[in-house]
Amino acid sequence: MKKNMQLGIIGLPMVGKTTIYELLTGNKEGKLTAGKTNTAMARIPDARVDFLSSLFNPRRTTYAQLEVVDIPGLVPGEGKSASVFLDAVRKADALLHVVRAFEDEINGEINPLGDFETLNYELLLADLDLIEKRIERINANKKKNQMLKELALLEKLKKALEEEKPLSSVELDEEETAIIQNYQFLTTKPMLVCLNVDEKVLSGSDYKDREKIISLLNHKHIPVVEVSAHLEKEISELSEEEKEIFMQEMGLTEPGIVKIARSMYARLGLISFFTVGEDEVKAWTIEKGTTAKKAAGKIHSDIERGFIRAEVIDYQALYELKSIAAVKEKGLFRLEGKDYIVKDGDIIHFRFNV
Secondary structure, eight states, rough: SSOOEEEEEEETSSHHHHHHHHHHHHHHHHHOTOOOOOEEEEEOOOHHHHHHHHHHHSSSOOOOEEEEEEEOOOTTTTTHHHHHHHHHHHOOOOOOOEEEEEEEEBBOOEEEEEEEEHHHHHHHHHHHHHHHHHHHHHHHHGGGGGGGHHHHHHHHHHHHHHTTTGGGSSSOOOOHHHHTTTTTOOSSEEEEEEEEOOGGGGGGGTTTTHHHHHHHHHHHOEEEEOHHHHHHHHHHOOOOHHHHHHHHHHHSHHHHHHHHHHHHHHTTTEEEEEOOSSEOOOOOEETTTTTTHHHHHHHOOOHHHHHEEEEEHHHHHHHHOOSSSHHHHHTTTEEETTTOOOOOOOEEEEEHHH
């Protein structure tokens, strides 16, 4: 896995992308300059880290993080805008699509369903263009007979795109997956949709096509979060005490931006394991299915190289028993080998020798 997984925030102009970016990253300085991207790290809120920190009272507490990129809004039909947009999207591992569901004087009536489909159509067209150019090159190649499997697969993918289906909806076998792994397709990227709503919606009001767009996203298996970026910005500027009172008055259990952060982490197929102690409580980011030995390498290559055993405690066991000594007394402390698949929430101490 590369050093940082990257989430690209996309959308049409004036939908609240930059506000969401600033809230996620705590970066309130970097307003976008025309045609440029902003990049910063976003902390992933985690109540488990909060608990472990209160239990061990470490000198430092470190949450999991993701790299977030605010990609300039796409202006359909403008070549330069589309080029900058598509280049930035290709580099992202997953996409947070911000869709406007609030009224404003500049942009007028809202159309979340149409806006979502407009941008998605641009992603489809970009993938279709890439496939058509590759098919053209294969057909012109003297060694075409050696690439017939790739050609057949590309024709299959082209058909799906022409039916306005994203490539993520096409079932591929192992060989087909291997053939396209170096392509930078856009419609295969995991997506999360943020509907940026008026704050009155959070109190029970509705907006145009609300049921239609949520139903469409559910049908496409795309997670969706409704957030009022304007309200979230107000909340972020309050003291902790004021924040709690304000959220109670609004009937909110947690800021919507927290839901976005957690959802995008999960959408990328990421989990956290923890290391604990008086020096530091830290959440480490790994992909689901990572072995103990590979997870050790996230901390330091020497630990992976000299891996002996992983001492593992389930988070829930420590949460309930409140001390490592009590966990050991109950026999809930385990030694695992290099091929152990790390689970979300595992608390691990690695034994190693180099």
